[in-house]
Amino acid sequence: MSQGHSVTRKVARGRGVHGADPNAAARQGSLREHNLTLVLRHILDAAAPPSRADIAVATGLTRATVSVLVDRLFQADLIRELEPVTPQRAGRPAIPLAPASGTLAALGLEVNLDYLGGCALDLAGACVADRMVTGDFRHSDPHAVLASIAALAAEVVVELRDEGVRVVGACLALPGIVDTRRGPLRNAPNLGWRDLDVAAILREHAVFDAIPLRLANDANLASRAEASAAGDEETFIYLSGDIGIGAAIVIDGEVFRGRHGWSGEIGHTVVDPSGPRCSCGASGCLERYAGKDALMVAAGLSTDLPIGALVEAAERGDALALRSIAEAGRALGVALANVVNLVDVDRVVLGGIYARLEPYLFSHVIEQLRTRVLSAPWATVEVRAARVVSRAAMFGGAQAMLRRLIADPASWVDREQVSATT
Numbered sequence: 292m293s294q295g296h297s298v299t300r301k302v303a304r305g306r307g308v309h310g311a312d313p314n315a316a317a318r319q320g321s322l323r324e325h326n327l328t329l330v331l332r333h334i335l336d337a338a339a340p341p342s343r344a345d346i347a348v349a350t351g352l353t354r355a356t357v358s359v360l361v362d363r364l365f366q367a368d369l370i371r372e373l374e375p376v377t378p379q380r381a382g383r384p385a386i387p388l389a390p391a392s393g394t395l396a397a398l399g400l401e402v403n404l405d406y407l408g409g410c411a412l413d414l415a416g417a418c419v420a421d422r423m424v425t426g427d428f429r430h431s432d433p434h435a436v437l438a439s440i441a442a443l444a445a446e447v448v449v450e451l452r453d454e455g456v457r458v459v460g461a462c463l464a465l466p467g468i469v470d471t472r473r474g475p476l477r478n479a480p481n482l483g484w485r486d487l488d489v490a491a492i493l494r495e496h497a498v499f500d501a502i503p504l505r506l507a508n509d510a511n512l513a514s515r516a517e518a519s520a521a522g523d524e525e526t527f528i529y530l531s532g533d534i535g536i537g538a539a540i541v542i543d544g545e546v547f548r549g550r551h552g553w554s555g556e557i558g559h560t561v562v563d564p565s566g567p568r569c570s571c572g573a574s575g576c577l578e579r580y581a582g583k584d585a586l587m588v589a590a591g592l593s594t595d596l597p598i599g600a601l602v603e604a605a606e607r608g609d610a611l612a613l614r615s616i617a618e619a620g621r622a623l624g625v626a627l628a629n630v631v632n633l634v635d636v637d638r639v640v641l642g643g644i645y646a647r648l649e650p651y652l653f654s655h656v657i658e659q660l661r662t663r664v665l666s667a668p669w670a671t672v673e674v675r676a677a678r679v680v681s682r683a684a685m686f687g688g689a690q691a692m693l694r695r696l697i698a699d700p701a702s703w704v705d706r707e708q709v710s711a712t713t
Contacts, residue, residue: 340387399688462688510537512687624659
């Protein structure tokens with residue numbers, strides 16, 4: 292699986308290691324931590340596995356310093372050595388270095404309206420464990436659902452530990468407004484959850500005693516997975532479609548979270564103030580025109596069916612299905628045009644159910660963007676399907692936890708060294 296490999300890029304932007312002031316004088320210990328991060332990032336980001344000598348040339352560090360740092364990373368199971376490469380000239384064979392496989396992993400979890408899921412990615416980007424439980428979690432009991440996600444996480448952790456893989460952390464994707472500064476899930480209208488301290492509930496379960504836990508919005512995490520797959524340098528609006536609709540603004544590979552971390556709730560932007568009432572309590576929200584339930588009802592299909600049923604109907608040329616998708620595409624185009632006019636982004640990525648529907652949605656979304664985006668005559672807005680569709684929020688959650696490790700490998704290395712001596 293390739294989605295996870297570029298998770299290592301752009302992990303420490305702006306401020307130094309541990310958020311230190313880059314203008315402040317650095318202590319010797321801080322320099323060691325900085326250099327450890329520098330070497331690890333170079334190994335993980337390299338187009339081809341570098342040797343110790345390659346790293347010394349690229350970073351300006353001495354070969355002796357690089358060797359010491361590489362040894363620390365190797366002992367902590369963060370990197371691995373590949374087969375030596377015979378040099379073209381006389382000398383010792385170079386030993387290429389690569390991310391460790393199957394030693395450490397981060398767990399991405401998700402509460403969706405139709406399923407609970409979890410997947411674990413290692414530093415090489417491979418999915419080393421995967422779980423999914425289907426169900427209907429709309430207006431559900433949060434304590435029961437979170438007990439189930441904790442049980443799922445415990446299964447994955449036990450499986451990994453039995454295989455010798457250590458879990459460095461878990462990130463849970465939720466379909467709603469997550470207060471990342473204070474902790475609670477503020478509102479998830481389709482789940483029927485409001486002002487709920489999800490982290491506190493989850494920490495009542497033993498699996499989360501030993502591993503760090505974070506919460507985040509599902510669309511934000513899915514957009515991170517897409518940014519990694521796209522090369523971490525793209526700027527785009529990511530649209531995540533399911534029963535609810537989320538979005539994220541990605542700038543140079545980084546998600547713009549907003550003042551409170553609540554940006555991207557495009558599903559509750561207004562398409563028609565006099566339109567049908569939404570689960571959030573307002574009227575005429577985009578979700579009521581382009582969410583999965585709205586699409587299926589307009590196509591004369593049961594909302595219990597998967598989106599594939601709508602795709603199949605469209606492929607047969609079913610008039611109701613095509614009309615449903617066209618109306619949703621126009622509503623999406625109107626909402627996206629407002630976002631593009633506001634933030635000046637020239638690429639839209641359709642994720643979730645919209646990636647499956649892209650061949651039928653495309654022309655209707657583009658028509659509205661061409662008509663309603665003021666800058667359209669001079670800057671064409673590109674629309675494409677997401678590269679990462681299945682489990683995107685879970686991949687993004689696992690990648691987010693790996694990024695934290697990569698930004699501060701010293702804390703992990705030091706912990707491993709202490710464990711080895713006790």
